[in-house]
Amino acid sequence: MAKKTFLVTLTVAVEASDQESSxxxxxxxELEQRLIESVDTALDSxxxxxxxxxxxxxxxxxxAINCGQCAVCGGWVTDRERPDPVKGLCNGARVEGQLLxxxxxxxxxxxxx
Numbered sequence: 001m002a003k004k005t006f007l008v009t010l011t012v013a014v015e016a017s018d019q020e021s022s023x024x025x026x027x028x029x030e031l032e033q034r035l036i037e038s039v040d041t042a043l044d045s046x047x048x049x050x051x052x053x054x055x056x057x058x059x060x061x062x063x064a065i066n067c068g069q070c071a072v073c074g075g076w077v078t079d080r081e082r083p084d085p086v087k088g089l090c091n092g093a094r095v096e097g098q099l100l101x102x103x104x105x106x107x108x109x110x111x112x113x
Contacts, residue, residue: 005050010039011088013060013076028057058086068092070101077101080111 016027062068077092078085091102102113
């Protein structure tokens with residue numbers, strides 16, 4: 001059976017400093033490197049073009065972008081009822097002033113999981 005190629009997107013939220021360390025890399029860059037190595041190891045170190053493709057980081061700043069933490073579980077979410085949702089974050093919405101993830105939205109809400 002012929003194999004197909006899939007693009008698997010994995011979103012990982014981390015807390016790290018962007019200050020340069022003695023290694024010349026920031027804590028964030030060091031974490032990114034370890035994640036890349038873990039992915040390639042999990043795939044039995046495939047040769048390119050498979051395996052790791054690209055890495056980008058976005059600072060989760062609720063004052064600057066459409067994101068925040070669920071008032072119930074603390075997971076990072078984007079309010080899908082507002083403009084410019086953040087790709088890669090869980091769907092969420094505000095109910096009675098509280099930002100909730102799709103799992104904690106009330107039953108019947110159009111974005112509830």
